[in-house]
Amino acid sequence: MKFLDLAKVNIRSGGGGGGCVSFRREKFVEFGGPDGGDGGNGGSVWAEAVEGLNTLIDFRYQQHFFAKSGQPGMGRQKTGKSGEDVVLRVPVGTEILEEDEETLVADLIEPGQRVLLARGGNGGWGNLHFKTATNQAPHRANPGQEGVERALWLRLKLIADAGLVGLPNAGKSTFLAACSNARPKIADYPFTTLVPNLGVVGIDGREFVMADIPGLIAGASEGRGLGDQFLAHVERCEVLLHLVDGTSSTITRDYKTIVEELEAYGYGLSDKPRIVALTKIDALDAATVGRRRRALEKASGGPVLAISAVAGGGMPEVLRAVLARVRPAAEAQEETVKWHP
Structure with missing residues (x-):
């Protein structure tokens, strides 16, 4: 296996799904009211130190890691599905730096140690959340929050006594x-x-x-x-x-x-x-x-x-x-x- 101790990665967390504007349409329900569900949360990007690795060669062939966005909300108060997280598996002893190669984000020196690199966006509220005594049929919903995009450097420093x-x-x-x-x-x-x-x-x-x-x-x-x-x-x-x-x-x-x-x-x-x-x-x-x-x-x-x-x-x-x-x-x-x- 070829040794590589420095690699650049581009990551992006998923955006939250938008809330839904929906009203009950069942038969014999005279005053149905809003029933729009919330959007799902976007997936986050994590880094985890694992045993058995001593090189960053995997990140030479894949530099982009994008988490999926959450699905929009639906009627009948159905919440959209949240996006799955993306986990970067790195060797123990890996430092994570900002794009300037100087600002330290995290230093993973123990097996199983995890750090959140980009948090997924929250899903937007459906119109059910905006129902009030004076506004019983709201026609508004929140869009989901956007994901976070950033470039990072991974630098491996072997752990030895x-x-x-x-x-x-x-x-x-x-x-x-x-x-x-x-x-x-x-x-x-x-x-x-x-x-x-x-x-x-x-x-x-x-x-x-x-x-x-x-x-x-x-x-x-x-x-x-x-x-x-x-x-x-x-x-x-x-x-x-x-x-x-x-x-x-x-x-x-x-x-x-x-x-x-x-x-x-x-x-x-x-x-x-x-x-x-x-x-x-x-x-x-x-x-x-x-x-x-x-x-x-x-x-x-x-x-x-x-x-x-x-x-x-x-x-x-x-x-x-x-x-x-x-x-x-x-x-x-x-x-x-x-x-x-």
């Missing part, structure tokens, strides 16, 4: 494949990963979700390479795992490149907790690993872990470090949900 960042060929896909059941594409050339990948990682009897995004290069915030468009998928992460290629001769520069791109992107990514790891140590001797690890610790100002996703060296230590940052945030959120005044 931890995110992988780094330059192309830093070993992110290999790392994800080694510690989870995810099977991202792995090759010996840059930009192997073209779309984000999710994997469920297990360590010490606990699990968390990790996201792998395409690699960044210098100038990604200006559109170079694949740009920084996929960084939105790690905005919800509690911690970032920054992988640096240990076989590179420019360790410090590689690290600073990613840090600068995170700062240029904004949205609080540069302030998120980061764990730095030196990858591909199986291809280096111990002296080189120690030297490059110290250089990276000096550049990052903190501890640096050394790992080999292929040989499995250092993997449990990295996963435990990530889990230590993920679990407290999840437990704090659970306590907040359980607490009641």
Whole structure:
């Protein structure tokens, strides 16, 4: 299934049916009076977050969603049929934005969460509602309210506990494949990963979700390479795992490149907790690993872990470090949900 994380949709709710002007015509009813029914309500347009979806590809082939209008009222006090609602089924983690792509309408982060995007118009009153003591034969009825039409953007931000960042060929896909059941594409050339990948990682009897995004290069915030468009998928992460290629001769520069791109992107990514790891140590001797690890610790100002996703060296230590940052945030959120005044 092709991955798509941004789509534009045009929606319109149904208009209400008009009220009916009618009078009783039964035989032997001398003063029948009005009996016009009300119009039916128009259908509304909803968005609902559902499990099992991880792309907005369905909205590439269908961009227009129009709910049906309500039927007009009829005689004998019959109310017109209401129009059926239209429900947009979107992946969990979808943001709904106004046409300006900035104003947030809703953020669907839980399965089953629903939001009303366009309310259907009310049906008009029939002439029965306008009967009074001084006007016992009204010849008026209300038209139904018109529906609401609007254009919206759907933007998917994958929900993960931890995110992988780094330059192309830093070993992110290999790392994800080694510690989870995810099977991202792995090759010996840059930009192997073209779309984000999710994997469920297990360590010490606990699990968390990790996201792998395409690699960044210098100038990604200006559109170079694949740009920084996929960084939105790690905005919800509690911690970032920054992988640096240990076989590179420019360790410090590689690290600073990613840090600068995170700062240029904004949205609080540069302030998120980061764990730095030196990858591909199986291809280096111990002296080189120690030297490059110290250089990276000096550049990052903190501890640096050394790992080999292929040989499995250092993997449990990295996963435990990530889990230590993920679990407290999840437990704090659970306590907040359980607490009641």
